Amino acid sequence: MREPVKQRIIKLLIGASIIFVAVLIIIFNLRDNLIYFYSPTDLVEINLNNNQEIRVGGLVADNSLKYEENSSTYRFVITDEKNIINVEYRGILPNLFAENKGVVVEGIYSGANNIIANKVLAKHDENYMPPEVIDALQKEGKWQGE
Amino acid sequence: MIRKILFYSPLSIIVLLGILFYYSLNSETKSNSPLIGKEIPEFSIERLLNDNDQFTSKDLTSSENINFINVWASWCIPCRAEHNVLELLSKIDNVDLYGINHKDTKKNATNFINTLGNPFREIGFDSDGRTSIEWGVFGVPETFIVHRGKIIYKHIGPIHISELEDTIIPIIKDLN
Amino acid sequence: MSELLSYLGIVSLCVCLLVSLAQIKISYLKSNANYINYFNLSLIQFVSCLLSFLILIYIFITSDFNFSLVYQNSHTEKPMIYKLSGSWGNHEGSLLMWILILTIFNFMFALMSKANIRLTEITVGVQSFLILGFLLFLLFTSNPFSLLSEPPNEGLGLNPILQDPFLAIHPPILYLGYVGFSLIFSLAIAGLLLNHIDKNWASIVKKWTLSAWILLTAGIGLGSYWAYNELGWGGYWFWDPVENASLMPWLAGTALIHCVSILEKRNTLQSWTVLLSILTFALSLIGTFLVRSGILNSVHAFASDPTRGLFILAFLLIVLIASLFIFARKGPFLDKEIKYHLLSRETGILVNNWLFLTILFIVFLGTVYPIFTDIVLNENITVGSKYYIFSITPIIFLFIFAMIITPFLNWSTNNYKILIQKIYKPTLLSVILIFSISLYFDKLSITEISLLILSSILIMANLNSNILFKNNSLYLTSNIGRALTHAGFALLIISIIANASYAKEKITQAKVDDKIIVGNYDFIFSSISQKKEKNYHKIIANFEMQQHSGTLKKLSPEIRFYNNPPTITSETSIARMLFKDIYIVMNVPENQEFINVRIHIKPFMNFIWVSILMMMIGGLFSISYRIKNS
Numbered sequence: 001m002r003e004p005v006k007q008r009i010i011k012l013l014i015g016a017s018i019i020f021v022a023v024l025i026i027i028f029n030l031r032d033n034l035i036y037f038y039s040p041t042d043l044v045e046i047n048l049n050n051n052q053e054i055r056v057g058g059l060v061a062d063n064s065l066k067y068e069e070n071s072s073t074y075r076f077v078i079t080d081e082k083n084i085i086n087v088e089y090r091g092i093l094p095n096l097f098a099e100n101k102g103v104v105v106e107g108i109y110s111g112a113n114n115i116i117a118n119k120v121l122a123k124h125d126e127n128y129m130p131p132e133v134i135d136a137l138q139k140e141g142k143w144q145g146e
Numbered sequence: 147m148i149r150k151i152l153f154y155s156p157l158s159i160i161v162l163l164g165i166l167f168y169y170s171l172n173s174e175t176k177s178n179s180p181l182i183g184k185e186i187p188e189f190s191i192e193r194l195l196n197d198n199d200q201f202t203s204k205d206l207t208s209s210e211n212i213n214f215i216n217v218w219a220s221w222c223i224p225c226r227a228e229h230n231v232l233e234l235l236s237k238i239d240n241v242d243l244y245g246i247n248h249k250d251t252k253k254n255a256t257n258f259i260n261t262l263g264n265p266f267r268e269i270g271f272d273s274d275g276r277t278s279i280e281w282g283v284f285g286v287p288e289t290f291i292v293h294r295g296k297i298i299y300k301h302i303g304p305i306h307i308s309e310l311e312d313t314i315i316p317i318i319k320d321l322n
Numbered sequence: 323m324s325e326l327l328s329y330l331g332i333v334s335l336c337v338c339l340l341v342s343l344a345q346i347k348i349s350y351l352k353s354n355a356n357y358i359n360y361f362n363l364s365l366i367q368f369v370s371c372l373l374s375f376l377i378l379i380y381i382f383i384t385s386d387f388n389f390s391l392v393y394q395n396s397h398t399e400k401p402m403i404y405k406l407s408g409s410w411g412n413h414e415g416s417l418l419m420w421i422l423i424l425t426i427f428n429f430m431f432a433l434m435s436k437a438n439i440r441l442t443e444i445t446v447g448v449q450s451f452l453i454l455g456f457l458l459f460l461l462f463t464s465n466p467f468s469l470l471s472e473p474p475n476e477g478l479g480l481n482p483i484l485q486d487p488f489l490a491i492h493p494p495i496l497y498l499g500y501v502g503f504s505l506i507f508s509l510a511i512a513g514l515l516l517n518h519i520d521k522n523w524a525s526i527v528k529k530w531t532l533s534a535w536i537l538l539t540a541g542i543g544l545g546s547y548w549a550y551n552e553l554g555w556g557g558y559w560f561w562d563p564v565e566n567a568s569l570m571p572w573l574a575g576t577a578l579i580h581c582v583s584i585l586e587k588r589n590t591l592q593s594w595t596v597l598l599s600i601l602t603f604a605l606s607l608i609g610t611f612l613v614r615s616g617i618l619n620s621v622h623a624f625a626s627d628p629t630r631g632l633f634i635l636a637f638l639l640i641v642l643i644a645s646l647f648i649f650a651r652k653g654p655f656l657d658k659e660i661k662y663h664l665l666s667r668e669t670g671i672l673v674n675n676w677l678f679l680t681i682l683f684i685v686f687l688g689t690v691y692p693i694f695t696d697i698v699l700n701e702n703i704t705v706g707s708k709y710y711i712f713s714i715t716p717i718i719f720l721f722i723f724a725m726i727i728t729p730f731l732n733w734s735t736n737n738y739k740i741l742i743q744k745i746y747k748p749t750l751l752s753v754i755l756i757f758s759i760s761l762y763f764d765k766l767s768i769t770e771i772s773l774l775i776l777s778s779i780l781i782m783a784n785l786n787s788n789i790l791f792k793n794n795s796l797y798l799t800s801n802i803g804r805a806l807t808h809a810g811f812a813l814l815i816i817s818i819i820a821n822a823s824y825a826k827e828k829i830t831q832a833k834v835d836d837k838i839i840v841g842n843y844d845f846i847f848s849s850i851s852q853k854k855e856k857n858y859h860k861i862i863a864n865f866e867m868q869q870h871s872g873t874l875k876k877l878s879p880e881i882r883f884y885n886n887p888p889t890i891t892s893e894t895s896i897a898r899m900l901f902k903d904i905y906i907v908m909n910v911p912e913n914q915e916f917i918n919v920r921i922h923i924k925p926f927m928n929f930i931w932v933s934i935l936m937m938m939i940g941g942l943f944s945i946s947y948r949i950k951n952s
Binding site for chain 3: 022023025026027029030032033034035036037053055067069072074090091092093094095106
């Protein structure tokens, strides 16, 4: 009767330690690969390190979209009506991308309200704003009693 | 004994997760609008049916009546569905119903009104949706109850007749 | 007429509801009095749902805008096939389809079950409980047959983005997979209640499990194929919460198949099997409904439709809590402990289960963590795909390793001598092969090389021992199903690595007559043209792909301008060759004389699709070979 019990305890201990290590590794991996969302105003208020991968959302500022043919680069401005961020993007803009519409970009923050985007996302339904953008815009609204 | 605990663990995990989710989502749904209790946003937009005039926040703050602001669009189906309810609302004493037409074309919006009838005292034409953003609008339809320049209540989605009876009428009674 | 149809549609569903109640009652009573009852009732359930669904299809095909659903989702100018698929391409319609498929599986099981009457009855009873719950949900919150008081002349549903053949067929097949696992769930609960989880139960469950698994694999594959063709990123998997929601039941379902197999052969792992049966279906429910409620993408979307969302959540919780409670009570008495050696096949499968659970945990954590931080910490975060790749890759190592070894292990005893004998040749060959390849294509990392070697061993070992030549004829062993599926998986890993390591892309602007060089190919932008079609006009950029001054392929990405509703879409142009795909997308920046274009060279894409097919075919072999033997 002793053999099975001893074997069982050993199995349990080995199993538990493997699980513990695996979970630790997984959680560290998770924390290392989180991409935070900021509004343009958030970026002004918070001091981010350069070269961090982040997401930024807001409205595409009126008349801000430009295409530089020599570098195949789009440049545009994202605004939350209080602050702006300049976006540089090489790639194909999604179909629902338009000035005065909501947009979220993902890319590398390169300091002083500049971001080099590697992804531009416009929501699948052109009539709804990405909720993060709404939140961000609301925070800066005039109705906050300022 | 250990076996029993082991076998009850999936159940416990689900119950815990369920409680967490339910609780968080409930509080999320209720406090979805940080606007409640705050002053209405200042705005001034074109009137849909009369170009020369503006629909402004002053129209709302200068009245002692209970103001309903319904954000709608011709392309929005639930807006059609709640139209009867809006007609009923507009007939209540001391209640003024205003509309904000959201991201629409004048032609379609006017057609909509002509076909279904106009329950609104005034309609603002918010073609780019900027004003709606100020009000914290996610989508259409949404209806705000405003009294003395403050936002009392926000209703997301179309108003069903039962919601009119159960929720909205009591609010009106309270305010009177 | 519309009113009549609406009435008929709802009444049919009510009939189904009442009959489902009757089914539940029958299964509750212990008498074996009339065993025809459950079969007849299941037929009525199926027919009444079918009638309702056919009415739904009819109102869409005839564009009956009296119905609110048709008004929102259809249009007279839609091509007929998309009118048809529009019927299930919305919340209410897809819910009705879900219920229909529940009744189909219910009926098929009642018809074909080889189980004893009691087990069949209770399974049908549990299944009917599910049908009942969904019907209540549909009738109270998502009525597909609601009528508009003033019927408009035209519908709103002409969004061209939704008019795509794969997007039309992907939901039904995915649902067949999800709902297939509902039957396994019902069988598991029935087995638990009867204390009947054993070899016999396993042999009944096996072919249903395999069928559901094959369908789910197909559904996920189709979704991925659509994303590749339509989304314009050139990718086929994005670790997006919606995709993950379909992957999770697949992971649980695959682990389940292995457990069922063990249960049948060795009469062990009972509690694993039952738990996985419950888990797979629970994940299917989550996969369908929480995705639809928008909660996986944003909590706010959920909050803006609280009735439906909370109802779904409540139903999900009821099903889970009830089944897990039964499991907690009956579970401790399920397992028959048998002894086996550390290096035996049983251990292999046990390890396999744990690995699957680990991947499931990884994907689950990544999917749910943003919801958690949003609700609790009020932070908005996205989980990058690197998390998934870095966490899962080591597990894949262990997986492939186990997949190579386990089939050669004996039950209960160890026989590592035979094991070594069987795999030393594939190992040697693979090491040589991959090393030589990696010298020529020099971009591979150690991780990738090792994975390639392991995958190669897996393919060779499997095919070698299961496809045999005897007396000048081809002979397939009875394990050919497993061999094909595992080899397919290995091929998938190889293709993914090759695709990731050797993909090339170039982003640039181009004027007519420009030449763009990507890799070994020249792309000549030969012309730009415009063309008017029935409901859109398009700008076409014509490219000629050349190598050594011979034109290999022509590619023509387009931008389409639709009138109704005013929409712009860009169409990718894909040239498929044996070992690679060429993929072009473009923008037309306004007021420019040139276009902005992205050209991808994507190796091994075809092999990715082939490997998924291989896995499915392996599953089919596993079903049919079983039937032969039994």
